[in-house]
Amino acid sequence: xxQDEGFPVSRRGVIAGGVASATLAAAPAVQAQTQGTAQAxxxxxxxxxxxxxxxxxxxxxTRTTLLDALRENLKLTGTKKGCDHGQCxxxxxxxxxxxxxxxxxLAVMHEGEExxxxxxxxxxxxxxxxxxxxxxxxGYQCGYCTPGQICxxxxxxxxxxxxxxxxxxxxxxxxxSVTTDELRERMSGNICRCGAYANIIDAIHxxxxxxxxx
Amino acid sequence: MKAFTYERATSAREAxxxxxxxxxxxxxxxxxxxxxxxxxQIETPQxxxxxxxxxxxxxxxxxxxxxRVGALVRNTDLAADVRVRKDYGVLSRALVxxxxxxxxxxxxxxxxxxxxxxxxxxxxxxxPCNKRQPGSGCxxxxxxxxNLAVMGTSEACIxxxxxxxxxxxxVLDATVETVNAAGQTRAIPIADFHRLPGATPNIETxxxxxELITAVTLPKPIGGTHIYQKVRDRASYAxxxxxxxxxxxxxxxxxxxxxxxxxxxxxxxxxxxxxxxxAKATASAVLAxxxxxxxxxFKLPLVERTIGAVFEEAKA
Numbered sequence: 001x002x003q004d005e006g007f008p009v010s011r012r013g014v015i016a017g018g019v020a021s022a023t024l025a026a027a028p029a030v031q032a033q034t035q036g037t038a039q040a041x042x043x044x045x046x047x048x049x050x051x052x053x054x055x056x057x058x059x060x061x062t063r064t065t066l067l068d069a070l071r072e073n074l075k076l077t078g079t080k081k082g083c084d085h086g087q088c089x090x091x092x093x094x095x096x097x098x099x100x101x102x103x104x105x106l107a108v109m110h111e112g113e114e115x116x117x118x119x120x121x122x123x124x125x126x127x128x129x130x131x132x133x134x135x136x137x138x139g140y141q142c143g144y145c146t147p148g149q150i151c152x153x154x155x156x157x158x159x160x161x162x163x164x165x166x167x168x169x170x171x172x173x174x175x176x177s178v179t180t181d182e183l184r185e186r187m188s189g190n191i192c193r194c195g196a197y198a199n200i201i202d203a204i205h206x207x208x209x210x211x212x213x214x
Numbered sequence: 215m216k217a218f219t220y221e222r223a224t225s226a227r228e229a230x231x232x233x234x235x236x237x238x239x240x241x242x243x244x245x246x247x248x249x250x251x252x253x254x255q256i257e258t259p260q261x262x263x264x265x266x267x268x269x270x271x272x273x274x275x276x277x278x279x280x281x282r283v284g285a286l287v288r289n290t291d292l293a294a295d296v297r298v299r300k301d302y303g304v305l306s307r308a309l310v311x312x313x314x315x316x317x318x319x320x321x322x323x324x325x326x327x328x329x330x331x332x333x334x335x336x337x338x339x340x341x342p343c344n345k346r347q348p349g350s351g352c353x354x355x356x357x358x359x360x361n362l363a364v365m366g367t368s369e370a371c372i373x374x375x376x377x378x379x380x381x382x383x384x385v386l387d388a389t390v391e392t393v394n395a396a397g398q399t400r401a402i403p404i405a406d407f408h409r410l411p412g413a414t415p416n417i418e419t420x421x422x423x424x425e426l427i428t429a430v431t432l433p434k435p436i437g438g439t440h441i442y443q444k445v446r447d448r449a450s451y452a453x454x455x456x457x458x459x460x461x462x463x464x465x466x467x468x469x470x471x472x473x474x475x476x477x478x479x480x481x482x483x484x485x486x487x488x489x490x491x492x493a494k495a496t497a498s499a500v501l502a503x504x505x506x507x508x509x510x511x512f513k514l515p516l517v518e519r520t521i522g523a524v525f526e527e528a529k530a
Binding site for chain 2: 063092106108109111156159169173186188189
């Protein structure tokens with residue numbers, strides 16, 4: 001098992017250091033600042049995450065989101081922090097086979113669960129089909145939303161295959177198919193401020209082996 | 215986010231006991247709404263009780279011919295269940311009209327019922343809000359209130375309930391099942407589950423402290439044409455301006471419930487007698503007693519037109 005305790009200088013360490021400098025600089029503030037630091041340390045908990053086939057045990061502040069655990073503890077910075085409120089989809093990862101917003105879930109809620117990030121889908125030498133299709137169709141400009149778009153796109157095709165309906169599915173009881181309308185609706189939780197949507201849809205159609213229908 | 219302690223509950227009753235026993239405790243399931251509010255320090259629980267391990271994630275038939283939906287069934291799974299798609303299409307439609315694929319994969323049945331309003335002043339901690347801070351006032355009444363409530367409002371609050379799922383459950387006459395720390399269970403009709411704001415908009419449901427939702431039951435299927443029509447500012451991933459959940463029987467009778475109008479899913483059973491008389495008569499009965507602002511008065515004609523569209527769709 002891989003042990004990882006995060007950055008050598010923790011965020012808490014930096015804050016504590018900042019408080020110490022403040023007490024030197026501003027004497028009247030000493031009392032309040034000292035009381036602040038005298039409080040009990042925030043609760044931490046161990047959690048074992050299985051990310052991209054690798055099991056890692058980390059100890060985290062209970063407040064740590066899955067997104068922050070991936071980026072700051074496991075150094076998997078492919079997953080991006082956009083809005084941090086579940087609105088933009090940049091943090092999308094696949095947990096137990098399902099795409100979720102990693103910013104809106106706590107790391108401690110994923111004990112032992114299988115997590116796939118963009119780093120686990122493919123490598124620069126051996127791209128996942130969806131990664132290759134995004135390159136081929138120029139499905140990005142700045143690239144910041146791309147890891148979330150790709151994780152979401154891979155899961156979207158899985159959801160259609162599994163028969164999960166969407167808002168634009170004509171007959172809610174029927175098996176949905178890979179149409180452009182379906183892809184647009186299902187990918188609406190991933191925002192691209194560069195506006196590469198048309199090429200993203202082309203990339204997903206390419207992987208699905210389907211044609212643009214609108 | 216404020217610091218909190220965390221535990222994983224192993225039984226529903228134990229979770230309810232822990233909630234009573236621990237000051238400032240809250241249940242967490244999907245977490246998609248609660249964690250958002252915790253980041254903004256609108257919610258500041260000192261202790262989280264993770265209920266995800268309680269096994270309440272099954273959809274099973276009831277002896278009455280309906281379905282019992284476990285509290286932890288994810289919105290995606292409820293929408294995709296073949297029995298729901300076949301017999302309770304309005305519920306499936308409502309679910310897939312809400313949020314995004316990622317959120318629906320995490321959000322639970324019980325959590326969806328308990329989600330908080332998206333009133334912008336509830337979210338803005340620099341502004342008064344009787345729901346967030348009882349007695350502080352309501353910044354929405356004189357503020358930006360285009361998307362806020364027109365029915366059942368009070369001088370204290372004009373917030374709306376944001377759920378689509380709950381509107382469909384209201385039209386289906388669902389029942390919310392709960393358990394408390396003493397192990398006592400309760401079945402609450404969905405009509406009585408959410409409250410109007412009155413003088414205490416901070417109290418949103420009829421749940422007692424520590425009471426945990428275990429399931430939502432759907433009565434025997436009632437047939438008819440199932441429609442969920444949601445009107446919003448963009449075509450996907452937006453809350454409703456108004457929404458209509460409809461089950462329409464041959465001959466034009468049926469049931470209607472509305473989202474985006476009130477502090478709870480809005481249904482006026484008496485108004486349903488007007489359905490064969492058309493959209494205008496129906497809307498006028500549904501909207502009796504409406505109180506609008508200059509910004510949200512558009513919702514009244516929008517309700518009439520959307521009912522009209524639903525009636526047309528049912529005939530088609």
